[in-house]
Amino acid sequence: MNSRQIHTQFIRQTATRQGFNYCGIAKAQRLDDDAIRLEQWLNKDMHGAMKYMENHFELRVNPCLLVPGARSVITLLKNYFPSVQQQKDAAKISKYALGKDYHEVIRAQMKIFLQLIKDEIGEVHGRGFVDSAPVLERSWAQRSGVGWIGKNGNLITKESGSFFFIATLITDLELQYDDPFAKDYCGSCTKCIDACPTEAILPDKVVDGSKCISYFTIELKELLIPADLKGKFDNWAFGCDICQDVCPWNRFSKPTHETEFTPLPEVLNFTTKEWEAMTEESFKKIFKDSAISRTKWKGMQRNIKFLQS
Ligand code: B12
Numbered sequence: 372m373n374s375r376q377i378h379t380q381f382i383r384q385t386a387t388r389q390g391f392n393y394c395g396i397a398k399a400q401r402l403d404d405d406a407i408r409l410e411q412w413l414n415k416d417m418h419g420a421m422k423y424m425e426n427h428f429e430l431r432v433n434p435c436l437l438v439p440g441a442r443s444v445i446t447l448l449k450n451y452f453p454s455v456q457q458q459k460d461a462a463k464i465s466k467y468a469l470g471k472d473y474h475e476v477i478r479a480q481m482k483i484f485l486q487l488i489k490d491e492i493g494e495v496h497g498r499g500f501v502d503s504a505p506v507l508e509r510s511w512a513q514r515s516g517v518g519w520i521g522k523n524g525n526l527i528t529k530e531s532g533s534f535f536f537i538a539t540l541i542t543d544l545e546l547q548y549d550d551p552f553a554k555d556y557c558g559s560c561t562k563c564i565d566a567c568p569t570e571a572i573l574p575d576k577v578v579d580g581s582k583c584i585s586y587f588t589i590e591l592k593e594l595l596i597p598a599d600l601k602g603k604f605d606n607w608a609f610g611c612d613i614c615q616d617v618c619p620w621n622r623f624s625k626p627t628h629e630t631e632f633t634p635l636p637e638v639l640n641f642t643t644k645e646w647e648a649m650t651e652e653s654f655k656k657i658f659k660d661s662a663i664s665r666t667k668w669k670g671m672q673r674n675i676k677f678l679q680s
């Protein structure tokens with residue numbers, strides 16, 4: 372085996388040992404096709420009030436600008452499918468936000484992952500990202516052979532569906548590259564398009580972010596949710612899983628082994644009435660380590676009021 376093969380094998384084994392569910396590797400290069408798709412998405416204002424999506428366009432489509440000397444993009448997936456579900460009458464919270472904030476959990480795990488690579492291989496430069504950096508994470512996952520982009524915009528694996536976080540490690544290490552995921556297993560299915568209550572899923576795998584319940588309930592901050600959407604949220608108070616819940620590939624979802632994602636009892640049980648009664652002080656205390664803190668107490672109160680109106 373040459374050094375590239377040895378390093379690649381070490382990275383894949385380490386990813387598994389560190390509790391990541393998939394590891395795929397792609398050559399770091401500018402994503403020309405994605406740049407066109409992203410530009411069209413932005414030009415059509417599908418990012419709505421998410422103005423941060425307009426920033427760093429070139430960095431977002433070119434990892435070599437984000438990490439100088441970058442040669443490889445390592446994609447890691449982390450399963451977040453819970454083993455317990457919310458109570459039937461609870462205000463619905465996206466599965467990804469039931470436990471501890473994944474940004475913190477995965478960031479810490481990526482740090483260890485990179486350190487283990489350095490300990491084994493020597494001087495390696497790299498940066499790990501999850502969600503908050505200008506990186507087209509879904510595209511890198513598809514390019515690394517991990518899965519395909521479904522009509523609902525999500526990265527789907529054939530083995531276990533789409534309830535995965537995507538993390539990327541961009542590094543100057545030369546590695547063996549996977550082939551992009553060649554097939555698309557959506558076929559003639561349109562379940563996600565038919566089920567989306569706000570018609571946010573458009574043809575050609577385009578999701579209009581500015582129409583998504585996840586956008587309204589998480590990204591709008593303290594702005595008001597448009598009144599014409601009343602009655603359309605199906606009790607979703609934070610995020611929305613509808614287009615994944617209806618996806619036939621998610622019948623293969625398996626409960627995560629990540630203990631940090633163990634659901635908070637409040638999230639499993641609180642009805643809209645109980646959320647409404649929550650003070651700002653207790654919100655801060657209960658959700659200090661949760662992704663739900665992103666919307667702040669005020670945002671959550673707005674969401675709950677909207678569901679009741
Ligand atoms: C902005 C954002 C949102 C916005 C806008 C959504 C959107 N469609 O972009 C809002 C707030 C609405 C949102 C919602 C959700 N999000 Co979000 N979001 C992001 C973020 C920060 C940026 C996404 C982005 O660049 N959008 C711009 C559009 C143009 O890009 P895109 O959707 O990624 O699509 C690209 C590819 O799919 C590609 N593409 C399309 N067809 C094809 C075909 C081929 C062959 C290829 C190669 C590429 C390709 O085209 C696009 C540009 O290249 C990413 C994190 C990140 N840094 O990537 C997380 C991320 C995409 N979100 C994630 C999640 C979990 C969600 C939710 C499920 C959360 C929830 N339950 O409420 C929903 C799902 C909504 C949906 N159906 O898409 C995960 C996705 C995991 C997965 N398995 O796919 C990510 C990757 C975060 C993470 N690190 O895990 N999100």
Ligand code: SF4
Nearest residue numbers: 567583584611613614
């Ligand atoms: S997350 Fe909900 S609102 Fe957003 S695209 Fe999927 S079904 Fe539609």
Ligand code: SF4
Nearest residue numbers: 521522557560563618
């Ligand atoms: S619901 Fe059907 S069309 Fe939508 S992503 Fe899943 S398989 Fe593809």
